[in-house]
Amino acid sequence: MNRFILPVVLFLALAGVLYIGVRHSPNKSTMVSALLGKPAPAFELPVLGDPARKFNSRELAGRPWVINVWGTWCGECRVEHETLLAIAKQNRVPLVGLNWKDDDEAAQQWLAQLGNPYGVVAADREGRTAIDFGVYGAPETFFVDADGIVQYRHVGAMTADVWEREFLSRLPKAAMP
Amino acid sequence: MKRLVLLWLVVSGTAFAVDPTTMPTPELQQRYEEITHGLRCMQCMNNSIADSPVGLASDLRRDVKELLLAGKTDAEIRAYMVQRYGNVILFTPPVSGSSLWVWVLPVIAALGGVFVGVRVVRRRARLVDQDDSVVDTEESPR
Numbered sequence: 001m002n003r004f005i006l007p008v009v010l011f012l013a014l015a016g017v018l019y020i021g022v023r024h025s026p027n028k029s030t031m032v033s034a035l036l037g038k039p040a041p042a043f044e045l046p047v048l049g050d051p052a053r054k055f056n057s058r059e060l061a062g063r064p065w066v067i068n069v070w071g072t073w074c075g076e077c078r079v080e081h082e083t084l085l086a087i088a089k090q091n092r093v094p095l096v097g098l099n100w101k102d103d104d105e106a107a108q109q110w111l112a113q114l115g116n117p118y119g120v121v122a123a124d125r126e127g128r129t130a131i132d133f134g135v136y137g138a139p140e141t142f143f144v145d146a147d148g149i150v151q152y153r154h155v156g157a158m159t160a161d162v163w164e165r166e167f168l169s170r171l172p173k174a175a176m177p
Numbered sequence: 178m179k180r181l182v183l184l185w186l187v188v189s190g191t192a193f194a195v196d197p198t199t200m201p202t203p204e205l206q207q208r209y210e211e212i213t214h215g216l217r218c219m220q221c222m223n224n225s226i227a228d229s230p231v232g233l234a235s236d237l238r239r240d241v242k243e244l245l246l247a248g249k250t251d252a253e254i255r256a257y258m259v260q261r262y263g264n265v266i267l268f269t270p271p272v273s274g275s276s277l278w279v280w281v282l283p284v285i286a287a288l289g290g291v292f293v294g295v296r297v298v299r300r301r302a303r304l305v306d307q308d309d310s311v312v313d314t315e316e317s318p319r
Binding site: 006010017032034126128132134135136 | 219220232233236237240259260261262263282289293
């Protein structure tokens, strides 16, 4: 009996380590943002379709907002577009688009054709703001609370389910209409 | 055939060199290469940003270059990346915090292996000693 204890303990320890490894593997959908609980990076970028105008993220200070990183080159962005339009219709929280490393004309055409769910679209032509947000693949969607803190990041196409569970649930009750 | 393989190796070496960046001094060039080889391309997990052709990797290389030219230290540049992407962007995780066990565990496992190995060998040795005595008595009549 005694001689089984050590192997069993070793086995359980190894199994535990591997389990943790598998659970926390850098899977695209589970990778946690390094920004969680930290202030959202401030940025100022030209507004898509009106480059003379600049959008500054401070304009949204004091209230929760959502930023969605997209590009016309991104397949999953097309997949989630319908959902974003439905979300925009709810009109619960400002939805900012970050048009990442895209072409102005293509982006405007996309919005004209498919509809525009965004209150404002910031054109990140050099990808610097995306890097500040730790974006590694579009689409990504961040929830920023009224204190300017990043509370959640969703990687991949937005779904009605994720929106309700992870985004709407983070809105303060007072902000609801 | 051998020549063909050799030629392929030489040519592909340059074909796969995705990063044409040159730094103003050899010292900066060396630091640039060291840093970019140590940062994970977040879109393609097991490549470094130095040898990944994707857009994000080239943007991150641009940032590394700019930060180096701005006089930042290697540690500051790595901190810049970790702040945005987390420790996962480093191929060498820090020897502190939650990633400490990554470093400690293999040592514990290796020591455990040696311990078990020594015990097994000792026991075998003891068994062989006993066997010898048995064999001796059994063999002598033959």
